[in-house]
Amino acid sequence: MKTCIIGAGSIGGLIGARLAAAGTSVSAVARGATLEALREHGWRADSGGTRISGPVAAASEDPAELGAQDLVIIAVKGQALPAVAERIAPLLGPHTLVLPAMNGVPWWFCERIDGFPGGPLTSVDPDGSVGAAIATERVLGCVVHISASTPEPGLVNHAMGDGLIIGEPFGGSSERAQRVVDLLAGAGFTATHHEDVRTPIWYKLWGNLTMNPMSAVTGAPIDALLADPLVREFCSEAMREANQVGARIGCPIDEDPEARHAVTAKLGGFKTSMLQDAEAGRPIELDGIVGAVVEIARRLEVPTPSIDALFGITRLFGRMHGLYPQSAH
Secondary structure, three states: OOEEEEOOOHHHHHHHHHHHHOOOOEEEEOOHHHHHHHHHHOEEEEEOOEEEEEOOOOEEOOHHHOOOEEEEEEOOOHHHHHHHHHHOHHHEEEEEEEEEOOOOOOOOOOOOOOOOOOOOOOOOOOOOHHHHHOOHHHEOEEEEEEEEEEEEOOEEEEEEEEEEEEEOOOOOOOHHHHHHHHHHHHOOOEEEEOOOOHHHHHHHHHHHHHHHHHHHHHOOOHHHHHHOHHHHHHHHHHHHHHHHHHHHOOOOOOOOHHHHHHHHHOOOOOOOHHHHHHHHOOOOOOHHHHHHHHHHHHHHOOOOHHHHHHHHHHHHHHHHOOOOOOOOO
């Protein structure tokens, strides 16, 4: 499959390197130092002491220079998605598939949910431009279970995990989803074809919902957050609220927050992606991870006082540090 990756950072760069090393033609939409590094060195990732590399088919800041693709993988932070949607059209042919390898609630998540009030989620698609530019019929849902970083532009350091869950947005299995799963599995990922991809999307969000913003606001790694009994219980209460929301939208979670905390604790004292962004002075990915949950809950009239407080505190923290727009929400 002729593939293009938009966002050649940690996740996009790892996917690109593995696909290119496996012989797939992989282009990139990138800019600045990352674009220069891709043009000079190709795709590069260090994983388990091994350098994975492969040629970049083409790299440009302008999607129009790359032309229509078979598969477009979007690996940017949620706040960058509207800008991507504005420029993605040249990459989309009649049968192009779009795979958003992103955190949080995707823009299409609440489409076709019986009884869900209102239109698109404004927290992740404020003016409807993303949905207008990327028809849901093109999209495959994706859940990323990978930890990686970029020590320098164009070079990925893969820390742990290689899981990618792929599925049709509105359920069921399909030949096209299996093609993408096979492509990624052939590049060394543990790729699975899920018949209800919304459920693992919500399950991953269930953990990120609390750990990411709490770490950004406090500056604490995960082990410190879980070691504080008051913080731990606050996170648990927010997760219980998210369970109630999930049950209303067909994404129930049959697990207690304490069980999830125990799994998270085994990962040790790592820094969440939101904490890394905050420390680096980069915008925080708050809307897709927390704001969307607040919006869904309000539309369904499900009380979420802990999640609301978490969103408000983190939003204010972001605004005071120039990491979140003053005008949003």
